[in-house]
Amino acid sequence: MKQQTFLSFKKNLKNQRVTLVVVSKKRTLSQIKQLYSWGQKIFGENRVQELCLKQSQLPSDIEWHMIGTLQKNKVKYIAPFISLIHSVDSFRLLEEINKQAEKNNRVIPCLLQVKLSPEKSKHGFEEKELFSHLCKENVSAFASVSIQGVMGMASFSDDEHVIKAECAQLKNIFEKLKKKIFKSSNFTSISMGMSGDYRLAIEEGSTMVRIGSLIFE
Ligand SMILES: *Cc1c(COP(=O)(O)O)cnc(C)c1O
Numbered sequence: 001m002k003q004q005t006f007l008s009f010k011k012n013l014k015n016q017r018v019t020l021v022v023v024s025k026k027r028t029l030s031q032i033k034q035l036y037s038w039g040q041k042i043f044g045e046n047r048v049q050e051l052c053l054k055q056s057q058l059p060s061d062i063e064w065h066m067i068g069t070l071q072k073n074k075v076k077y078i079a080p081f082i083s084l085i086h087s088v089d090s091f092r093l094l095e096e097i098n099k100q101a102e103k104n105n106r107v108i109p110c111l112l113q114v115k116l117s118p119e120k121s122k123h124g125f126e127e128k129e130l131f132s133h134l135c136k137e138n139v140s141a142f143a144s145v146s147i148q149g150v151m152g153m154a155s156f157s158d159d160e161h162v163i164k165a166e167c168a169q170l171k172n173i174f175e176k177l178k179k180k181i182f183k184s185s186n187f188t189s190i191s192m193g194m195s196g197d198y199r200l201a202i203e204e205g206s207t208m209v210r211i212g213s214l215i216f217e
Contacts, residue, residue, distance in 0.1 A: 001215050003038050010040070013209065018202055021065050021191075023212030025050065029057055031216060036062065044086070044210050048074040055081055067151075067210055069123050072096045079104050086151040086191050086210070089113045089123045091133060094142060101144035109146045111191055114173055116166040117155040124152065127173055134181050147182060149189030149207070150174045154197055163197050167204035174205075 001009065013020050021044040024032050032043060036059060045051035046068025055064050063083035070078075070087050078085075079100035088094050088110045101108040115124035139147065152170040154163045174190050193201025195214035202209070 006035070006038055006040075006215065009215075013202075016202060018206060019189075019208040021067070021208060021210045022215055023067065023194075023210050024054070024216075025068075025212065027212075027216055029054065032058060035215070042083075044212075048077050052077050065210075075100045076103075079106075079108065082108060084109045084111065084148070086111045087113050087123070089115075089125060094145060098142045098144045107144050107146050109148050111149050111151040111189060112147060112177075113151045114170055116152040116169055119155055122153050122155075127169075130173070130177070131180075134177070139181060146186055148186050149191065150177065151189075151191035153194070154192065154201070156196075160200060163200050164204055167192055167197075167201050167206070171205040 010020055019042065020040070021042050022035055022040050024043045025046045032054065041061060042063045042065060044065040044067040045054065046066075048070070051064060051066065055062070064081060066078055066082055066085045067087055069089070070085065070093060072093055075093070075096045079097070085097060085108065088097065094110065097108055097110060112130065113124040114130070115122055115126055150170055150173060152166070154166040157163055170192055171190060178187050189207050190205055191208040191210065192206045193209035195211050198206070198209045198211060
């Protein structure tokens with residue numbers, strides 16, 4: 001994308017109250033620096049090693065988001081600086097994030113990743129699992145994580161109906177969680193939508209889109 005295109009793309013999202021996470025996985029430091037010079041401060045990565053390397057070499061006011069599958073034993077590497085973990089897909093992972101956040105004397109913002117698509121590659125909680133395991137009591141046990149919403153990935157499909165239905169499902173789960181468990185004003189984020197489906201995702205209530213290829217290619 002050229003600078004002007006990027007700026008109007010971003011402004012357009014802002015007008016719809018949608019936060020843009022620029023997905024910078026596999027992109028070079030200089031590609032990221034260019035977006036940064038255009039005013040972009042939020043970048044998403046899906047691998048811990050690459051994320052840590054980039055974080056150490058780029059401006060410290062960048063907000064780094066972890067969007068990929070996260071192994072428990074790697075939480076410690078990102079705990080000191082990560083701004084938001086989109087990909088919390090188990091309670092054991094949440095426990096580990098809580099532990100590492102405590103060690104670093106900070107609270108780590110997290111989203112619960114929900115499995116929307118039957119595709120094997122898509123991780124996340126099953127809806128049933130969330131409601132059977134989560135209650136106000138055990139949520140408050142995690143004092144060093146701040147659960148701010150949900151994240152999901154729709155199927156890679158040409159069928160708009162499939163994508164829309166999956167996005168609507170995530171919005172519905174978000175509303176139920178907010179009503180039953182997370183009444184706090186912090187529970188506000190629905191991270192859904194990528195280069196191929198962000199328009200549909202926004203129509204279905206996304207508040208945060210994760211976009212890579214559309215911007216860099
Ligand atoms: C790569 C990735 C994206 C961005 O995908 P694009 O199609 O390049 O926009 C979004 N979310 C996750 C979890 C990803 O891994």
